[in-house]
Amino acid sequence: MATLPQMLQALIPPTQRQTAAEVTEALDLGSGDVAGKRSGFLIMLTLAGIVAIAGVLTDSTATVIGAMIIAPLGTPILAIGLGIVTGHLSLVVRSILWVLAGLVIVIVLGLLFSLFVSTPQSLETNSQVVGRTSPSFMDLVAALATGFAGGFAMCRKDLSAVLPGVAIAISLVPPLGVVGVCAGQGLWADALGALWLFLSNVVALVIAGSIVFTIAGYARDPGSSPVANRRRAYVIVTALTIIIAIPLAVNSVVSIALARWSVTIQDSTTDWLGDLDSARIYSVDWTGATATVVITTDDGTTPSVDELRDSLASAIPSFVGVVIDVGQGKEVRVQ
Secondary structure, eight states: OOOHHHHHHHHSOTTTBOOHHHHHHHHOTTSSSHHHHHHHHHHHHHHHHHHHHHHHHTTOHHHHHHHHHHOOTHHHHHHHHHHHHHTOHHHHHHHHHHHHHHHHHHHHHHHHHGGGOSOTHHHHTOHHHHTTSSOOHHHHHHHHHHHHHHHHHHHBGGGGGGHHHHHHHSOSHHHHHHHHHHHHTTOHHHHHHHHHHHHHHHHHHHHHHHHHHHHTTGGGSTTSOSSOOHHHHHHHHHHHHHHHHHHHHHHHHHHHHHHHHHHHHHHHHHHHTTTOTTOEEEEEEEETTEEEEEEEOSSSOOOOHHHHHHHHHTTSOTTOEEEEEEETTEEEEOO
């Protein structure tokens, strides 16, 4: 039976393993050709930001994917993980500053492009915006898996070809563009949701990269710091992951609950309106814990709500409110 060191060695065979110096050269914007690396980073990040925001505003998935491919923001994020593993505090701090610089650049671009948005309401039906303003726990899971893929691609010479796919899988620049656009239109809750998605992806990349770089043996590399307090760094990163994960998990649970209650409310309302052939149900919209069911009837009248109230009382929690909107400003409170 293979031992743990043998299994880890199989993940990153010595013949395919990049040296710590090679990985540092690829990730550290402060080593090697510093001027070339930094200018390239800023140019590509600015262009990726413009492409991403244009894709968001035109609701074009293909354009947003193009921005993901050329965006270089994953480089300093993985460098944070490498700095933690090798014990180089300067690399960690320098990389964090570059991530913050990228964050500011893209958000400012989003604020500028928000001038081209006709109304805030137009963003509420934009799939590129909606998909990035309510992150869930599965977004964190996907980011962790992407971080592992990116880390292994950096460590192994034979996996460099998967890096474009890794760039597409992780959402970094588009959420920041959404932050700027939504903030520019005064949609602060949506802007905060998109920022939370970005932060969760950053933390997931850092912790996944740290694990992979540890497996690769870079912590024992001769160039690593022998006095660095890696345990403290690991504790901090783990704590950040928990802090990020809790709201995402709560949001996932709430989203699932609202979806199930929406189906229950719609089915109950359909049964309630069964005798009215002209009645139509258009949507179930949520405001907090209150669901508004939008319906139409020929004369604006509805059956007695007692039957619907009894049906919902046994199907959804008592703290969930239900309002029937029959149009022309007429609403009937059911629960």
